[in-house]
Amino acid sequence: MAEVAKKVDRRIQRTRELLRQALMSLIVERGYEAITIQDITERANVARTTFYLHFRDKDDLLFQTMRDVYEEIAARVDEHYAHLLQQGIPDQADASDFQHIADFAEFYKIMLSERGSAAFLVRVRSYLAEMIQKQVIAPIMPPSGTPNLPPDLVGYLIAGMQIAAYYWWLQRDMQPSAQIMAQWVQDYCVRGVLWALAPQEPPKP
Amino acid sequence: MAEVAKKVDRRIQRTRELLRQALMSLIVERGYEAITIQDITERANVARTTFYLHFRDKDDLLFQTMRDVYEEIAARVDEHYAHLLQQGIPDQADASDFQHIADFAEFYKIMLSERGSAAFLVRVRSYLAEMIQKQVIAPIMPPSGTPNLPPDLVGYLIAGMQIAAYYWWLQRDMQPSAQIMAQWVQDYCVRGVLWALAPQEPPKP
DNA sequence: TCGTTTTTTGAACAGTGTGTTGTATAATTC
């Protein structure tokens, strides 16, 4: 698998990387919607025609970049959760998501704000919802009985909550620490999610 | 108050209303970002120059329109909550927000999706968070002691959850009913929010 | 290293939307 992917032309790698970096830096400076393809190619020192040889439009560049980033994150998270599943709900909350937000704080501060992109916001939330459902909800689902709420709805509720928390945190210049934020949000979530996934009580006679 | 506002030229009212309606119908058809000012003025049968006499840009038109809508909603909600505060948390959840979403389902189905507007999403969430904090959280705050979580963070968490719920609901063509959705979300919320707002336990000796 | 393949460049193009300027026309108000 890793051997087949060796055949990417250096120029292609270089061009795409330059465009990615240009996009990132411009997002921080001007906000996503305000950026033009001209801006990006100028900043990257690449002919505008070249852009269209690699990406369909601005969104395409953004989403291809994000896909790479999130594939790497997903791998890490998978591994992280692998040895957490045995102990049920850990007492120490997993702060790797808040840590990731902190690592790209300038980027997310824009992209999760009014100056970001609706498509980005909605996609990240859907992605998060799916991850949460697979890695958090599914493992703690009771083996039988109908839950009070549809599990995929719960995934969306938590994802919406998470993203709101990221926004709130970034607006306050990341106070308090990622660890505390993660603990706060998890504590709040768990007290809802356990009930939500518990089997329905039979109707009163 | 209501008498002073009587002096608005009919032509102005008519033009603005036409532009508002044009925007709304075009959002449903093409998504927000895809719309141009030309599109709007064409649909409204108004000269393009006239648009700039009333609004700065597309966002300005959207937000002025939304402001009017939400002012009306806020008035209704204020009144609704006025006679709910005595009984603490009602056993019947307030579904007026889901009902409002249903009334403008076509509009929100676009505007809360990838084809909507980031500024709209973030503003609506902030607006919701503020409303929730004032009308839901503040009344049930214990009179003394520090809560486990900052109340404004809790407002954002719930607002993010609400909007995620609207999105989930609209994607599923509003199944189940608004009443059930409201009950689900409230039940999920309350089991977190009560803990979040309870006074902190003193540290272990 | 050399010849081949592939990518990048730069110029040019038509097309579309923007935001602003005038002046003329139409509607509304008092």
Add this chain to the structure above:
DNA sequence: GAATTATACAACACACTGTTCAAAAAACGA
């Protein structure tokens, strides 16, 4: 009905898009 005010229409310079093409440059593989 006269004065005021909003709208219409045409025109403008400007910016960005998405595409084509031939020439130049870079990377590849043997």
